[in-house]
Each structure stands twice: as C-alpha cells, then as structure tokens.
Amino acid sequence: MAHTIHLHDPADPRLDDFRNLSTADRRPDRPGGRGFVIAEGTVVVRRLLESAYPVRALLGVQRRIEELTAELAPVDVPAYVTPAQTMADVVGFHLNRGVLAVADRAPQPHAGALIARARTLAVLESVGDHENLGSLFRNAAALGIDGVLLGPGCADPLYRRSVRVSMGNVLRVPFARLEPWPDGLGLLREHGFRVAALTPRPGSVSLREVRELDKVALLVGSEGPGLTEEALAAADLAVRIPMADGVDSLNVATAAAVAFYELGGAR
Amino acid sequence: MAHTIHLHDPADPRLDDFRNLSTADRRPDRPGGRGFVIAEGTVVVRRLLESAYPVRALLGVQRRIEELTAELAPVDVPAYVTPAQTMADVVGFHLNRGVLAVADRAPQPHAGALIARARTLAVLESVGDHENLGSLFRNAAALGIDGVLLGPGCADPLYRRSVRVSMGNVLRVPFARLEPWPDGLGLLREHGFRVAALTPRPGSVSLREVRELDKVALLVGSEGPGLTEEALAAADLAVRIPMADGVDSLNVATAAAVAFYELGGAR
Numbered sequence: 074m075a076h077t078i079h080l081h082d083p084a085d086p087r088l089d090d091f092r093n094l095s096t097a098d099r100r101p102d103r104p105g106g107r108g109f110v111i112a113e114g115t116v117v118v119r120r121l122l123e124s125a126y127p128v129r130a131l132l133g134v135q136r137r138i139e140e141l142t143a144e145l146a147p148v149d150v151p152a153y154v155t156p157a158q159t160m161a162d163v164v165g166f167h168l169n170r171g172v173l174a175v176a177d178r179a180p181q182p183h184a185g186a187l188i189a190r191a192r193t194l195a196v197l198e199s200v201g202d203h204e205n206l207g208s209l210f211r212n213a214a215a216l217g218i219d220g221v222l223l224g225p226g227c228a229d230p231l232y233r234r235s236v237r238v239s240m241g242n243v244l245r246v247p248f249a250r251l252e253p254w255p256d257g258l259g260l261l262r263e264h265g266f267r268v269a270a271l272t273p274r275p276g277s278v279s280l281r282e283v284r285e286l287d288k289v290a291l292l293v294g295s296e297g298p299g300l301t302e303e304a305l306a307a308a309d310l311a312v313r314i315p316m317a318d319g320v321d322s323l324n325v326a327t328a329a330a331v332a333f334y335e336l337g338g339a340r
Numbered sequence: 341m342a343h344t345i346h347l348h349d350p351a352d353p354r355l356d357d358f359r360n361l362s363t364a365d366r367r368p369d370r371p372g373g374r375g376f377v378i379a380e381g382t383v384v385v386r387r388l389l390e391s392a393y394p395v396r397a398l399l400g401v402q403r404r405i406e407e408l409t410a411e412l413a414p415v416d417v418p419a420y421v422t423p424a425q426t427m428a429d430v431v432g433f434h435l436n437r438g439v440l441a442v443a444d445r446a447p448q449p450h451a452g453a454l455i456a457r458a459r460t461l462a463v464l465e466s467v468g469d470h471e472n473l474g475s476l477f478r479n480a481a482a483l484g485i486d487g488v489l490l491g492p493g494c495a496d497p498l499y500r501r502s503v504r505v506s507m508g509n510v511l512r513v514p515f516a517r518l519e520p521w522p523d524g525l526g527l528l529r530e531h532g533f534r535v536a537a538l539t540p541r542p543g544s545v546s547l548r549e550v551r552e553l554d555k556v557a558l559l560v561g562s563e564g565p566g567l568t569e570e571a572l573a574a575a576d577l578a579v580r581i582p583m584a585d586g587v588d589s590l591n592v593a594t595a596a597a598v599a600f601y602e603l604g605g606a607r
Contacts, residue, residue: 212594217584315606317484327479327597330590334598339584 075131075145075152077138083162088153090175091132094164098232110178111233112241114170115140120241122148126176132160133172141172178231184222184249184257188264191219192288193337196251196258196268198304199226199295200325206230207238208326209293214242216330217338218291222251224304226295255307258290262309266290270300270308271332273322277311280335289336296325342398342412342419344405350429355420357442358399361431365499377445378500379508381437382407387508389415393443399427400439408439445498451489451516451524455531458486459555460604463518463525463535465571466493466562467592473497474505475593476560481509483597484605485558489518491571493562522574525557529576533557537567537575538599540589544578547602556603563592 080088090109100108109129112121115137121128122144131138131145131152138145138152145152161167188194195218200206206228213221221230228235230243251257258268269283270292283289292308294300305311314323314331322328333339347355357376367375376396379388382404388395389411398405398412398419405412405419412419428434455461462485467473473495480488488497495502497510518524525535536550537559550556559575561567572578581590581598589595601607 208591208594212590215583215590216581314483314601316482317604317606323479323482323597324475327475327594330594331598331601334581334601337584339582 075148075150077152077154079154081155081159083159087151088132088163090129091163091173092165094173094233095166098229104178107178107229107231108233109175110231110244111236112174112176112244113168113172113233113237115172117236117241117244118172118174119144120244121174121176124176124244126179126244128174128176131172131174132163134160137170137172182247182249184251184260187220187222187247187249188261188266193218194220194222194261194266194290195329195333196222196224196261196290196292197227198224198254198292198300200293201226201228201295203228203232203234204238205296205324205326207235207243209329210235210239210242210246212326212330212333213246213337215339216333217340218246218333219338221246221248222290223248224251224254255304258292258307261290264288267310268292268308269336270305270311271313271328272300272305272311273313273316274305274311277313279315280312280332281315283310283312284335284340286336291329291332291336293325293329293332342415342417344419344421346421348422348426350426354418355399355430357396358430358440359432361440361500362433365496371445374445374496374498375500376442377498377511378503379441379443379511380435380439380500380504382439384503384508384511385439385441386411387511388441388443391443391511393446393511395441395443398439398441399430401427404437404439449514449516451518452527454487454489454514454516455528455533460485461487461489461528461533461557462596462600463489463491463528463557463559464494465491465521465559465567467560468493468495468562470495470499470501471505472563472591472593474502474510475591476596477502477506477509477513479593479597479600480513480604482606483600484607485513485600486605488513488515489557490515491518492521522571525559525574528557531555534577535559535575536603537572537578538580538595539567539572539578540580540583541572541578544580546582547579547599548582550577550579551602551607553603558596558599558603560592560596560599
C-alpha cells in the first residue's frame, strides 16, 4: 500500500525525482542519458500504475492523491502530498493536473516477440516529433493496433511530452526497435504479415481495397518528406487515403488513424 | 501587382497591422472586437491570397516574398520586406516561417446558402479549442467535406492559431453559423440531409453501416463532454467509430477525420 507523506518544503530531497520537469527528459546522470518515465494527471498516472514500469513515487495535491486511493492500494511507493504552490516550486511551473508519478524505464520487448503475438502493427520511420508520436500511440490504442515498431529517426515514446499527448497510451501499447532498416521488415513477412506502406504516391491502392487484409503492418513515414525510397521498396504494397484534390496530406497521426480504422483490430 | 517596399525601422507605422501578433486576435478598436485574418508561412499566405478575404499587406524576409512572386502578380497590395530581426521586433517573437499576410474579415455565407450547394457537411457543437477547430478544418478539406456549420460554443475559425493549425484551410472550407440551436438542424433536413451524430453511446451504429449514405451532415461535439442531449435528440441517427475496449475516445479532430473518410466527398 502506498504511504502518504505530507511535505511543505520544496527543497526536500525526497522530491528530487520531480524537480525541473521541463528539462527532466535529459538526465546525463541516468542510464542512457534519459530521464524517468513521467506521468501527469490522474488518467495517465493510472496507466503508469497499470504498466510494467517500476513506479518510484507520486507527487500530488491532496484531492488528486485521494482520487487514486484504489489504484494505490496494491502499490508500495511513497505518495507525497503537498500544497499546489510547493508542487509548482518543485516541478518549475504550475501544473493544472495536480498529480504526477515517476517510474524507472524498463527493457522493451524484442521486435520478434512483439510480432509473434500481434495481428496488426504500425511501423514508423522517422517520426521524430514527440507530439505526433504520442498522438500515433493514442490512435493505435483506440483503434486496436497491437504494437508499434520503431524504425530509424523516431522520437522516444517515453519522452514526457509523448507520454502526455498519448494520454498514457505509450505505456499500454507495446513498442520495439526494428533493426536493421529496412531489412528488419523481413521479420514481419516471416510471421505472415503483409507490409503496407501508407503513401499518396501514384500507384498506391485505396485503403478501401485492402480492408479485408489480415495480419497487416502499416508502414508510416514522417510528416514532411514521407517514407524513404528504401522503405517503400521494402514494402509489399502501397496504400493511400482518398483525398480531395489539391490538398496537402493529413497530419501523420491523423492519416495513421484513418488507416488504423480500416486495418486495425477494432474493426 | 504587389509593390515591394523595403523597410528597416520596426517603429514604421506602415507595419502597424503586424504589431504584437500574440495579442492580435483581440482588437477592441476593430469591428466585433476581432483582429485581422493573419496568415503565417508561404503555404497559408498562398491560401489567403486565393481566398475572398481582402488582403491588406504582406510582411516578410526577402527570400519568402520572392517565393510568392507569381501569386502576388495579380494583387495590388504592399509587400513589406524587412530583415528577420525587424520582423521579430514588430510581431513580438521570432517567426520561423518568414512571411505573414493580413486581411480584413469578410461576411460569411448564410447557413442556407452553404447547405444548398453541399453534399457532405460537418456541424460542430461547442468545439471551443482553437487547435481542435483548426485541425477539423484541415481534415475536412483533405477528406472532401463541403462546409462547416458552427453551433453554439464554437471557437472562431479565423483566430490566428486556428488559421495556422488548419494550414489555411479555414480560408478554403466555407463555414456559417447555424441558428437557432438545435432547431436550425431542420434546415438540413429540408435540403435532404440526414443528420448523423458522432457519439460512442450505446445504440449508435457503426460508421461502416452508413457509408453508403448520401447527403450527410456529421454532428460533432466537444472533446470532453461530447454532444448535448438536445443535439443528440435533434439528430436523425447516431454513429460511432468502432474502438478497442477500455480506451478513451479519440481527439475530436481525429474522430471527425475517420468519419469524414467514411462519409466525405473524397470517397
């Protein structure tokens, strides 16, 4: 059971994990130079508590910590309760959501293990924007994608902003690095997947024509330049979203959501 | 033809339309207390130049104004060219995109005129977030929605942040206020539309089951509470996006994109 500890002094060393959150993603003193996994707000804190990441501590105002009583019952971590101003002094800005949790990072599954138990996957190349990446995970969770494979150039899903924008879904949807690139895509084919590149290029087929496909890995590129030639050449087919004439493509996470809707497990 | 004028002094009164952009949406001295229509970046400036809004002036660095030479040829407005630092001093922050245009607001069409020439429409209730609203217009343009009707509580599509997030599509997709609410929805039925409320409620039918519908008005509510009881009761049917179990709904603009994909004119 979590033990509640009331603190008032923002300089208290027990609050060090929560200090200066706006720079908390870079921690040269920690393994890999990466910070803790940080969850903000009750929804995301709940998802962190349900996840495999080892939670270290919570920090919140009284009301928010109380809202989490049931979820904290089986967890043996300190829950620091402070006034809102103390919390703001520690994290470096005023945090509307009123509660935070920090966890250690944990080893990710290998791509092979993730592929073996999936029916529908997303494979990302150079999705370097943390908010787009977070939105992609949110959409993947909602629309029944079983996991995300990260090719080169992708941002870190556990970066604080990605966690927040994903609504904590980076903590629920499993992900793994796929290497080498793009040859690692062969691993998908070995498991019976078809790799479908999402691209507006001429020659791609409408998503509507492939909605009956089973075991699909949807390959998605970065928002501006899209997929590389190498990735496109390594895919089994190219699919597109029918678009109105003369309009730029959708945001990458929105385009992926449309494809997840057609191909994902929530069909 | 636009006339290029080189300026260096940020205090030059000819640059007053561009001053302090971060507060430019509130202009008590202008009609309705609202600011100009402001376009940022070459893509959005192009869309403003193509629109019916009366452009007043452009401000940009040399390279960006040159990129717009063809589009500026038929337009009789001043194009102020300044160094990047002068531009930053005028607008109040450093603007990566290097070019701006301002236009006067213009009367919007009446809902009836918009409905009369449309096949697929979006109808929004209480979409008060400027970024969500901008994203909705971007998705509407990409996926062939003919227009947007704004119910009560919606943000202003011509607010600077909405214009930017929409990639200028608020300047292309026509919109109109729908009043009174929700009785104004009757106007849609008079024109042969069916009003489909997008809602995860029990009893709603999957979008897949209504993809053959012609003349649809998709009714979309705000991200948190969703549509009001009054709006739901006034709709002809309720439709939902099939979601994976236990996951929150999608962002409102993303959910709308999925529905636009099924129901919009880009099918």
